[in-house]
Amino acid sequence: xxxxxxxxxxxxxxxxxxxxxxxxxxxxxxxxxxxxxxxxxxxxxxxxxxxxxxxxxxxxxxxxxxxxxxxxxxxxxxxxxxxxxxxxxxxxxxxxxxxxxxxxxxxxxxxxxxxxxxxxxxxxxxxxxxxxxxxxxxxxxxxxxxxxxxxxxxxxxxxxxxxxxxxxxxxxxxxxxxxxxxxxxxxxxxxxxxxxxxxxxxxxxxxxxxxxxxxxxxxxxxxxxxxxxxxxxxxxxxxxxxxxxxxxxxxxxxxxxxxxxxxxxxxxxxxxxxxxxxxxxxxxxxxxxxxxxxxxxxxxxxxxxxxxxxxxxxxxxxxxxxxxxx
Amino acid sequence: xxxxxxxxxxxxxxxxxxxxxxxxxxxxxxxxxxxxxxxxxxxxxxxxxxxxxxxxxxxxxxxxxxxxxxxxxxxxxxxxxxxxxxxxxxxxxxxxxxxxxxxxxxxxxxxxxxxxxxxxxxxxxxxxxxxxxxxxxxxxxxxxxxxxxxxxxxxxxxxxxxxxxxxxxxxxxxxxxxxxxxxxxxxxxxxxxxxxxxxxxxxxxxxxxxxxxxxxxxxxxxxxxxxxxxxxxxxxxxxxxxxxxxxxxxxxxxxxxxxxxxxxxxxxxxxxxxxxxxxxxxxxxxxxxxxxxxxxxxxxxxxxx
Numbered sequence: 001x002x003x004x005x006x007x008x009x010x011x012x013x014x015x016x017x018x019x020x021x022x023x024x025x026x027x028x029x030x031x032x033x034x035x036x037x038x039x040x041x042x043x044x045x046x047x048x049x050x051x052x053x054x055x056x057x058x059x060x061x062x063x064x065x066x067x068x069x070x071x072x073x074x075x076x077x078x079x080x081x082x083x084x085x086x087x088x089x090x091x092x093x094x095x096x097x098x099x100x101x102x103x104x105x106x107x108x109x110x111x112x113x114x115x116x117x118x119x120x121x122x123x124x125x126x127x128x129x130x131x132x133x134x135x136x137x138x139x140x141x142x143x144x145x146x147x148x149x150x151x152x153x154x155x156x157x158x159x160x161x162x163x164x165x166x167x168x169x170x171x172x173x174x175x176x177x178x179x180x181x182x183x184x185x186x187x188x189x190x191x192x193x194x195x196x197x198x199x200x201x202x203x204x205x206x207x208x209x210x211x212x213x214x215x216x217x218x219x220x221x222x223x224x225x226x227x228x229x230x231x232x233x234x235x236x237x238x239x240x241x242x243x244x245x246x247x248x249x250x251x252x253x254x255x256x257x258x259x260x261x262x263x264x265x266x267x268x269x270x271x272x273x274x275x276x277x278x279x280x281x282x283x284x285x286x287x288x289x290x291x292x293x294x295x296x297x298x299x300x301x302x303x304x305x306x307x308x309x310x311x312x313x314x315x316x317x318x319x320x321x322x323x324x325x326x
Numbered sequence: 327x328x329x330x331x332x333x334x335x336x337x338x339x340x341x342x343x344x345x346x347x348x349x350x351x352x353x354x355x356x357x358x359x360x361x362x363x364x365x366x367x368x369x370x371x372x373x374x375x376x377x378x379x380x381x382x383x384x385x386x387x388x389x390x391x392x393x394x395x396x397x398x399x400x401x402x403x404x405x406x407x408x409x410x411x412x413x414x415x416x417x418x419x420x421x422x423x424x425x426x427x428x429x430x431x432x433x434x435x436x437x438x439x440x441x442x443x444x445x446x447x448x449x450x451x452x453x454x455x456x457x458x459x460x461x462x463x464x465x466x467x468x469x470x471x472x473x474x475x476x477x478x479x480x481x482x483x484x485x486x487x488x489x490x491x492x493x494x495x496x497x498x499x500x501x502x503x504x505x506x507x508x509x510x511x512x513x514x515x516x517x518x519x520x521x522x523x524x525x526x527x528x529x530x531x532x533x534x535x536x537x538x539x540x541x542x543x544x545x546x547x548x549x550x551x552x553x554x555x556x557x558x559x560x561x562x563x564x565x566x567x568x569x570x571x572x573x574x575x576x577x578x579x580x581x582x583x584x585x586x587x588x589x590x591x592x593x594x595x596x597x598x599x600x601x602x603x604x605x606x607x608x609x610x611x612x613x614x615x616x617x618x619x620x621x622x623x624x625x626x627x628x629x630x631x
Contacts, residue, residue, distance in 0.1 A: 093532035
């Protein structure tokens with residue numbers, strides 16, 4: 001197991017917290033909602049970190065913070081070791097770019113592909129119009145679109161082609177880090193693997209670092225070097241992906257892995273023991289926030305919040321993980 | 327990514343065929359398949375041309391009175407007609423055709439200027455409320471509700487009494503009062519557009535807020551904006567006619583269709599065409615604008631884009 005501290009991190013969050021004030025209705029005042037609670041995450045240079053968790057766990061808020069769209073209430077984001085606090089939006093944009101889930105809403109329908117893809121160049125005042133065209137042609141080749149597509153509108157392209165356009169737009173400024181927010185879940189199954197392979201090829205070719213947000217554990221297992229599992233604003237387990245998939249330490253990770261549907265028709269829909277209730281993030285459970293849904297819950301879990309337990313390269317935030325490694 | 331070459335065809339030609347028809351050819355198809363849009367457009371163009379070329383078209387000066395030939399009948403009557411005045415003359419002998427032609431100027435002027443003023447106010451308020459939300463939205467909503475609580479017609483009459491009746495006052499009063507629909511529509515569609523990923527992408531690439539509003543959101547709401555604009559234009563024209571008819575709008579001797587209706591009131595039973603002609607003009611213009619706006623919605627707001 002290699003020590004993660006030896007690898008430079010392209011992206012690092014230090015104890016990032018983001019609290020929203022949620023209105024409780026007319027004349028009732030506001031209550032704080034911690035969408036992200038003290039997340040410390042390292043994304044090593046040139047690697048892919050998968051971020052997994054169910055809807056509402058704070059993945060998207062974390063992504064917004066990393067993209068500089070949302071200021072964290074507390075904590076710091078570091079890009080290649082530099083703190084983001086002194087950066088303006090364009091400084092952040094040069095380092096990190098997003099690829100969104102739905103290529104139908106991520107491209108402005110009134111603009112041509114050329115104008116969409118060259119937009120970052122125009123915003124950042126790089127080069128002149130003739131250079132823009134050359135760069136657009138180059139990046140379209142890179143993502144496997146015909147150069148002719150530059151003159152068309154998003155409505156003329158298929159879902160897979162649109163996602164390639166979104167990737168081209170994200171990469172034209174050659175950022176170091178790309179946040180892929182469910183990059184394939186809105187696409188046809190047949191196109192998904194093409195896009196995933198493209199992402200992998202581009203990573204090798206351009207030396208990119210990915211933060212891959214996904215529900216799809218198969219995608220994460222396929223692409224990610226490391227996996228972070230998020231639950232109710234916390235990262236509850238983090239480690240090298242083979243390790244996490246082979247030996248999940250947190251009961252939530254185990255439940256997620258059990259919930260994967262298999263193509264075997266003789267097996268029924270897997271039972272995750274999670275129940276249907278996702279806790280109300282305005283009023284989180286006491287102790288370990290996962291305890292109401294945990295199959296292995298012990299008394300301690302209900303009162304004392306677990307500390308992160310580091311085992312080599314593999315972190316889990318669970319009282320039971322402590323015992324299992326002793 | 328492999329290029330399969332077919333003899334006789336370049337890759338670009340094949341690509342051209344496999345791509346869907348361009349949005350412009352689709353748009354052309356929709357325009358020429360939409361008869362109400364075409365009909366509205368043609369009538370508006372005709373009235374617009376009439377207003378622009380009024381000095382060339384009108385056979386007489388619309389202000390020139392000729393008491394010797396007052397209340398001449400239009401050409402379809404058998405008695406008391408005059409070839410000089412194909413649509414007859416009014417009670418002081420002014421040529422009715424000339425007055426109708428010049429009346430188009432007033433109606434269109436009122437319609438366009440009101441639409442511009444109210445459209446600007448409503449769009450600024452609505453887009454600001456929709457984009458920024460929160461406090462801004464609350465304030466704008468309050469302004470919209472305040473405006474909706476005021477009866478346009480009564481306020482317009484009061485303003486005319488206070489500031490005196492003139493074309494300028496009518497335009498200003500209508501312009502400052504008819505922006506509510508713009509604001510409401512712009513607010514809701516800006517809200518929808520704001521949450522789309524392309525706006526998020528623009529923010530993530532470092533675009534400034536004014537850039538996002540003007541270059542990313544505005545092109546996507548302009549279709550709805552033009553539809554509201556046509557409705558409001560027709561509305562303004564009708565309100566001007568109503569104000570002029572009541573004597574609170576454009577003042578005599580300006581040839582306004584509403585004012586002509588007012589002046590023809592006393593001759594309603596003996597010379598009904600004095601009422602019918604300006605009424606028909608108003609009806610035609612407002613109908614054409616509404617047809618045009620309706621068609622415009624079908625033409626521009628393509629489903630599933």
